[in-house]
Amino acid sequence: xxxxxxxxxxxxxxxxxxxxxxxxxxxxxxxxxxxxxxxxxxxxxxxxxxxxxxxxxxxxxxxxxxxxxxxxxxxxxxxxxxxxxxxxxxxxxxxxxxxxxxxxxxxxxxxxxxxxxxxxxxxxxxxxxxxxxxxxxxxxxxxxxxxxxxxxxxxxxxxxxxxxxxxxxxxxxxxxxxxxxxxxxxxxxxxxxxxx
Amino acid sequence: xxxxxxxxxxxxxxxxxxxxxxxxxxxxxxxxxxxxxxxxxxxxxxxxxxxxxxxxxxxxxxxxxxxxxxxxxxxxxxxxxxxxxxxxxxxxxxxxxxxxxxxxxxxxxxxxxxxxxxxxxxxxxxxxxxxxxxxxxxxxxxxxxxxxxxxxxxxxxxxxxxxxxxxxxxxxxxxxxxxxxxxxxxxxxxxxxxxxxxxxxxxxxxxxxxxxxxxxxxxxxxxxxxxxxxxxxxxxxxxxxxxxxxxxxxxxxxxxxxxxxxxxxxxxxxxxxxxxxxxxxxxxxxxxxxxxxxxxxxxxxxxxxxxxxxxxxxxxxxxxxxxxxxxxxxxxxxxxxxxxxxxxxxxxxxxxxxxxxxxxxxxxxxxxxxxxxxxxxxxxxxxxxxxxxxxxxxxxxxxxxxxxxxxxxxxxxxxxxxxxxxxxxxxxxxxxxxxxxxxxxxxxxxxxxxxxxxxxxxxx
Numbered sequence: 001x002x003x004x005x006x007x008x009x010x011x012x013x014x015x016x017x018x019x020x021x022x023x024x025x026x027x028x029x030x031x032x033x034x035x036x037x038x039x040x041x042x043x044x045x046x047x048x049x050x051x052x053x054x055x056x057x058x059x060x061x062x063x064x065x066x067x068x069x070x071x072x073x074x075x076x077x078x079x080x081x082x083x084x085x086x087x088x089x090x091x092x093x094x095x096x097x098x099x100x101x102x103x104x105x106x107x108x109x110x111x112x113x114x115x116x117x118x119x120x121x122x123x124x125x126x127x128x129x130x131x132x133x134x135x136x137x138x139x140x141x142x143x144x145x146x147x148x149x150x151x152x153x154x155x156x157x158x159x160x161x162x163x164x165x166x167x168x169x170x171x172x173x174x175x176x177x178x179x180x181x182x183x184x185x186x187x188x189x190x191x192x193x194x195x196x
Numbered sequence: 197x198x199x200x201x202x203x204x205x206x207x208x209x210x211x212x213x214x215x216x217x218x219x220x221x222x223x224x225x226x227x228x229x230x231x232x233x234x235x236x237x238x239x240x241x242x243x244x245x246x247x248x249x250x251x252x253x254x255x256x257x258x259x260x261x262x263x264x265x266x267x268x269x270x271x272x273x274x275x276x277x278x279x280x281x282x283x284x285x286x287x288x289x290x291x292x293x294x295x296x297x298x299x300x301x302x303x304x305x306x307x308x309x310x311x312x313x314x315x316x317x318x319x320x321x322x323x324x325x326x327x328x329x330x331x332x333x334x335x336x337x338x339x340x341x342x343x344x345x346x347x348x349x350x351x352x353x354x355x356x357x358x359x360x361x362x363x364x365x366x367x368x369x370x371x372x373x374x375x376x377x378x379x380x381x382x383x384x385x386x387x388x389x390x391x392x393x394x395x396x397x398x399x400x401x402x403x404x405x406x407x408x409x410x411x412x413x414x415x416x417x418x419x420x421x422x423x424x425x426x427x428x429x430x431x432x433x434x435x436x437x438x439x440x441x442x443x444x445x446x447x448x449x450x451x452x453x454x455x456x457x458x459x460x461x462x463x464x465x466x467x468x469x470x471x472x473x474x475x476x477x478x479x480x481x482x483x484x485x486x487x488x489x490x491x492x493x494x495x496x497x498x499x500x501x502x503x504x505x506x507x508x509x510x511x512x513x514x515x516x517x518x519x520x521x522x523x524x525x526x527x528x529x530x531x532x533x534x535x536x537x538x539x540x541x542x543x544x545x546x547x548x549x550x551x552x553x554x555x556x557x558x559x560x561x562x563x564x565x566x567x568x569x570x571x572x573x574x575x576x577x578x579x580x581x582x583x584x585x586x587x588x589x590x591x592x593x594x595x596x597x598x599x600x601x602x603x604x605x606x607x608x609x610x611x612x613x614x615x616x617x618x619x620x621x622x623x624x625x626x627x628x629x630x631x632x633x634x635x636x637x638x639x640x641x642x643x644x645x646x647x648x649x650x651x652x653x654x655x656x
Contacts, residue, residue: 017507018389018489022621027600031260031274033234033281045623050609073507075390078423078489079621080600081325082232083341104359104393104425105325105339112343163357165217175343180351181245183212183220187353190211190222196317196457 002114003173007095007142008152010067013132014059019072020079021106025088027080038084039091064136069096071128076117077106086113096142098149100125111166112175118142118149124158131156144170198464200361201430202396205336205461209319211353218355224318226252226348227304228291230282231259231602232323236346237285247289249352254313255286255293258303259324260602263565263592266297275603300443302568302594305329305536309413310570312442316431316458321348326536326618327426328419332412333439334431334461336396339420359425360470362395363463366403368477373655375546376411377538377616377635379403380418381483385493387473392424395471398463399429403477409438410542417537418618421490430462482651484523485620485633487511492620496524496638496650514622515630523632523648530613531562531643532625535599538616538636539567541574547640548580556588557646563605564589565597589643601626614642 029041046058054061070089076099077085086109089097095115100122102110110117120128131138131151139152144167150157162170169175180187199207211220233255240247247253260275270276279296286293294300300307305326308314316334321327323345330337340354347354364383397419404412412429419427436455439445446454481495488511494500500512502519512519533539533547544564556562564584566572572594575581584591598605599617606626607613613631616639617624620631634642641651 015506016510017505020489020619020621022600022619022624026623026627027602028627030231030602031272031278033278034238035235045627050627075393075423078389079325079420079619081323081339081341083235083323083343086341101390101393103390103423105341109341109343112341163217165214165355176347176355177239177243177245177350179355180220180347180353183353184248184351187211187220187222187351191352194208194222196208 001169001173001175004095004114004116004144004170006144007068008139009069010065010136010138011069011071011098011128011132011140012059012065012067013129014070014072015129017073018075018078021077021082021085022079024077024085025082030082030084035087037091038088039093042088042092065132068094069098069140069142070094071098071125071132074100074122076102078103081105083109083113086110086115090115098125098128111170114170114173116142116144116170118160120149120158120160124156127156198467200463200467200469201334201398201428201461202336202361203467205317205319205334206358209336218357220353221319221356222353223321223348224252225254225313225320227308227320227322227327228253228255228345229259229304229322229324230257230278232342233285233345234278234281235342236349239346240349245350247291247349250290252352253291254308255282255291256301256304256307257282257296259596259600261296261595262603263595263597263605266593299569302570303536303539303596305413305417306539306567306571309333309409310442310568312439312445315439315445315454316435317461321354325420326417328424329413329417329536331416331419331426331428332409333435334428334458336426336428338426359396360394362392362397362424362471363469364397364399365401365472365474366399366477367401367474368403370403370477370480371652373482373637373651374480375635375637376407376414378480378483380415381485381490381493381633382480383475384418384422384491385483386475387422389421389489389491390423392419392422395424397424397427399427400463401474404429405432408542409434410540413540414537418490421618431458482635482638484638484648486515486517486523488514488620488622490618490620490633493633496648497652524650526612526648527559528612528614528642528647529559529561530607530611531560531639532565532598532613532615532617533636533639534563534565534567534597535617536567536596537618539565539571541571543616543636544571544575544580545578547636548583550637550640551587551589551644552583554587554644556643559646560643562589562643563598564591565605566594568594598625600624614639614648
């Protein structure tokens with residue numbers, strides 16, 4: 001897994017609530033048996049019309065916006081457990097998703113793929129959206145060590161929570177498999193004396 | 197202080213706890229299917245890690261399988277490859293696979309309970325968010341991502357932080373025509389799609405106690421639609437009767453010993469929950485959804501609420517519905533009865549009972565997709581198939597089908613589908629399709645009438 005410490009980037013404002021994983025990557029693209037190529041189809045049915053032409057109203061097709069931070073509405077990533085959603089978002093080039101609320105499974109999948117979910121207050125999210133929309137050149141800074149997200153030049157800043165274990169994993173690029181395998185003796189001992 | 201059902205099962209599965217961090221939770225049963233497992237197999241192979249406990253894994257093909265001509269080679273090359281890869285991976289790693297055409301094949305959340313793989317007090321996972329279904333037996337069951345599938349392959353464990361506890365109690369007498377699907381759609385419409393996020397939910401009260409296992413599975417299945425990772429119902433005699441005698445269930449004395457243990461699992465009377473809600477069964481009516489998330493539901497007799505939220509308006513625009521309007525008499529051209537929510541024998545009995553002696557409307561395409569080969573056989577044995585045939589309904593072969601439209605079972609652009617599945621997200625049943633979630637009874641009535649009707653009025 002790629003390490004994550006700090007990131008300075010512009011943000012892309014996706015001001016829609018309850019973005020589900022079927023929108024992030026529609027089911028018809030789940031036939032691949034590897035992790036590659038999902039970025040090409042991220043938000044496919046919002047980015048393109050059914051006839052394949054570009055939907056110019058969608059924010060990812062708005063040339064004013066760029067950057068590797070996706071700023072999204074409340075309850076991001078609800079629905080299906082498909083990790084393909086996290087692969088699609090990272091495959092497109094995002095490294096951080098900011099929202100006021102994340103669905104559980106998506107959040108876990110993101111953390112397992114080096115994609116940092118930053119949960120902020122509803123007020124901060126609204127200020128952040130506003131700042132980016134009024135000036136798409138706005139630079140955001142995400143500092144994982146200090147668990148802080150700020151907006152350059154505007155004095156907007158907020159701390160965010162993250163599980164300390166997951167934080168260590170993100171900073172060092174570790175994943176859970178290494179940890180679990182190193183505990184095999186304990187797991188075998190548990191199996192030998194299960195009470196149920 | 198007393199413990200909840202969830203506490204009892206969770207605590208008995210903790211291998212160890214990381215200081216200021218997650219716990220190592222032992223997983224008893226791991227269910228896999230063709231879509232979310234291949235990348236996990238690849239990862240282990242790339243890292244040279246063997247599968248730790250292959251005999252605790254059960255595999256089926258369901259998400260991406262055709263529902264017609266299952267005896268013939270799959271035409272779509274990518275789908276065929278995905279299924280071949282599942283077969284290869286299972287064979288190489290000594291994992292039991294019920295592949296397409298096998299008499300035990302079916303949707304993972306239908307076939308595993310049928311075979312007795314699902315039992316009270318177990319921890320179960322699957323790379324599918326509707327794994328919450330198995331909580332109907334008093335098991336801790338939840339959906340995981342593919343990285344976690346790889347973790348369970350490697351260690352039979354997961355690193356998790358214990359979720360908070362939530363209890364939803366429904367007491368009283370359900371009205372005529374109100375099915376388990378209506379109960380859960382009602383709960384989600386009241387609580388919203390993220391009320392359960394971070395929680396495990398227990399359903400309590402006489403309404404759930406009196407439900408069949410099929411009904412309890414329908415309820416627990418949709419726990420994830422309110423954000424809860426899982427839902428549970430205390431195991432009781434209904435549960436034990438269902439499990440008894442099934443393929444993988446303990447037999448004889450071993451079964452009796454298990455039952456004695458399972459009886460200790462229900463929540464203690466002095467246990468407390470982090471959050472509690474309760475509802476009155478008399479307030480529930482046949483439900484229907486009008487928007488693009490399962491929380492956007494109303495009683496069929498109600499009108500669509502008015503809300504100025506831009507996401508709400510976007511949703512209504514997608515559905516081409518107006519705030520304040522009633523859905524009664526809306527013409528509907530597609531009806532789907534199936535999915536891990538409502539594809540068990542009881543669901544088809546309800547539908548057949550309504551349809552008997554009637555015929556579907558000419559404008560309607562009505563698909564019936566059983567959850568498993570066993571359900572399919574039961575439909576034929578019980579004579580339901582001839583009722584469906586006579587009424588012009590199309591009985592297809594088992595699979596996830598039009599619930600997520602990964603295979604060819606797609607609802608066309610712009611069309612409404614009254615569906616017994618679990619998600620009404622934009623394009624869920626095919627690009628540009630519009631899903632209206634409902635019970636099998638409402639779906640059957642819609643197919644017969646060719647439009648949405650107030651089923652309560654008709655029944656009374």
